[in-house]
Amino acid sequence: MPYSGRCACGSVTLHITGEPIATRQCWCRQCQQIAAGGPTNNAIFKAEDVTIAGELAHNGWQAASGNTLTFHFCPSCGTQIFGQSSARSHLKTVRLGALDAGHGLRPAAVIWTEDAPEWASIDPSLENWPQQPPAPPAN
Template sequence: MSFTGRCACGAVTATITAEAPVAVRQCWCHQCQKVASGGSTNNAIFPAESVTVSGALGQHGYTAPSGNSLTQYFCPQCGTAVMAQSSGRMHLRTFRLGFLDPGHGLVPDTVIWTAEAPEWAQVDDRGNAYADQGPPPAAPVGQ
């Protein structure tokens, strides 16, 4: 299976040739809450070599609690969040589920940074949950 995605205005598109993501996570860290206007982000992590992005991207970088640099990419025309890149995991790209085209069928099975979730948050308890970053996603085969 492959995945495609596009921003709200169509200026940024992506094709992902991976058969499946390395991980699908929901994140409640404070930075993700800012990006998501108060809620969590929902993300699918793919091997970088399986990703092709077309169109101009805006970016914003910061230092994550891990000490790694995290860069958030978005469409500069419509503001749609596209993906993130961690300096600690250059072999991976983290795409926002909302950027991916409908029908992808991906559901977060891990929730991270629950310690930073607001008390009103509805934290999904069907999968693994971690108060902090939790274990890193598995490396793609051959890495």
């Protein structure tokens, strides 16, 4: 099933032709900072399956994993579109909020739970990782 999406102002659009390799909710401190204190919810796709139109801004920093994470967002409205790790440039981690409604995706795992605040509600039925899990398969 192809997926489509856009930023809040419509300046950036995306089209995804493949299925996600993984879907995750991330509670790392960087994700909490960009998600107003909560987690980010993401789908990991092969980079070649993701086409983006429109101008993106980006910012990067060193993550707790030791990798450089670069976050790509709309410079007009600030909507997060995707993140990419220096260790996995063949993958794009797309924010579920950037996808059009009705996409049907939801996290299958929760990562960096050791960084979650004490009030966080973490679904016990999902696979759970206190830190960074192993990389998803390249497929």
